[in-house]
Amino acid sequence: MAVQFQDSFDRKFYYLRLSITDVCNFRCTYCLPDGYRPSQKNSSFLSLDELRRVVAAFADCGTSKVRITGGEPSLRKDFTDIISMIAEQDGIKKVAMTTNGYRLAKNAQEWRDAGLTNINVSIDSLDPRMFHQITGENKFHQVMKGLDAAFDAGFEQVKVNAVLLKDLNSGELPAFLRWIKDKPIQLRFIELMQTGDMNSLFERHHQSGISIRNHLIANGWIMKVREQSDGPAEVYCHPDYVGEIGLIMPYKKDFCHSCNRLxxxxxxxxxxxLFGDYGVELRDLLQDNTQEPELIARIQGQLANKKQSHFLDQGHTGMTPHLASIGG
Known part of the structure; x- marks a missing residue:
């Protein structure tokens, strides 16, 4: 194995978030309220071979988890092939995806058979009307069928992402808690994050996750210990619940201290x-397999420039116009 990817703050990177498209067919208020508009002019998405070279380089430098993101990743026709390719890489132990769930009912078993190990499904409300209002799509029941299909396919736990939105879904905590009481779901409440296109929406609907955390602790929920390749969620469990609660609170002090992902x-x-000021071009080093040493050297060199924090709490939103642009 090549040298482990590590930055100047001694953070090691076991987790790659790999976007394969920025196209999405939902119109979520906090991401693409006006629908998808191409953000990369005259530039195609990485091919299967280019994606393979990215994953191989990361795997050779200690990455053990790859999350496939978008946009909506399942919109790519070669999505199942991408899963298989990642699962076949030496050193990769977890192959995850984040999805809006619209193709899950049809494809959960196929993706599981291809090597997918973990699924995150975005479900911002358990009220079909509010789900429609937030996502712009009347597909609540279709997504819920997809969740059932994931369990039928053999996924032992499914993570469900819900973006906290004051005055929209912020009163649904009791309903969500009832929902996960007997279901192996890790429900992850994600604080709304300010991006370049969403300043006014952020001001209207941002709600801190601290109040939820305080409620959980007061009611007997206990925080679990993080594993090496876990994402940024604080995960809480309760002896009376099959499900778990995860809180992603990017405005919390020291949120970036445990960063382990690129x-x-x-x-x-x-x-x-996610809130950086620039992107580093890798594509010129993804054209044949002999370029891996140079690719690794470029990535490792850039890690010296990784900042200690995203500085969101100081109003810095970086270059990210919306969450779909580089995979959320």
């Missing part, structure tokens, strides 16, 4: 942070 966009740019 991002590669669908057009081949390395991003140190």
């Amino acid at each position: 991002r590669v966009s669908a057009v081949g740019k390395l991003h140190m942070c």
Whole structure:
């Protein structure tokens, strides 16, 4: 194995978030309220071979988990092939995806058979009308069928992402808790994050996750210990619940202290942070297998520039126009 990817703050990177498209067919208020509009002019998405070279380089430098993101990753026709390719890489132990769930009912078993180990499904409300209002799509029941299909396919736990939105879904905590009481779901409440296109929405609907955390602790929930390749969620469990609660609170002090993930966009740019100021071009080093040493050297060299924090709490939103642009 080559040298482990590590930055100047001694953070090691076991987790790659790999975007394969920025296209999405939902119109979520906090991401693409006006629908998808191409953000990369005259640039195609990474091919299967280019994606393979990205994953191989990361795997050779200690990455054990790859999350496939978008946009909506399942919109790619070769999505199942991408899963298989990643699962076949030596050193990769977890192959995850984040999805809006619209193709899950049809394809959960196929993806599981291809090597997918973990699924995150976005479900921002358990009220079909509110789900429609937030996502712009009347597909609540279709997504819920997809969740059932995931369990039928053999996924032991499914993570469900819900973006906290004040005055929209912020009163649904009791309903969500009832829902996961007997279901092996890790429900992850994600604080709304300010991006370049969403300043006014952020001001209207941002709600801190601290109040939820305080409620959980007061009611007997206990925080679990993080594993090496886990994402940024604080995960809580309760002896009376089959399900778990995860809180992603990017405005919390020291949120970035445990950062263990890097991002590669669908057009081949390395991003140190979701809220970074620039992307580093990798695509010129993804054209044949002999380029891996140079590719690794470029990535490792850029890690010296990774900042200690995203500085969101100081109003810095970086270059990210919306979450779909580099995979959320």
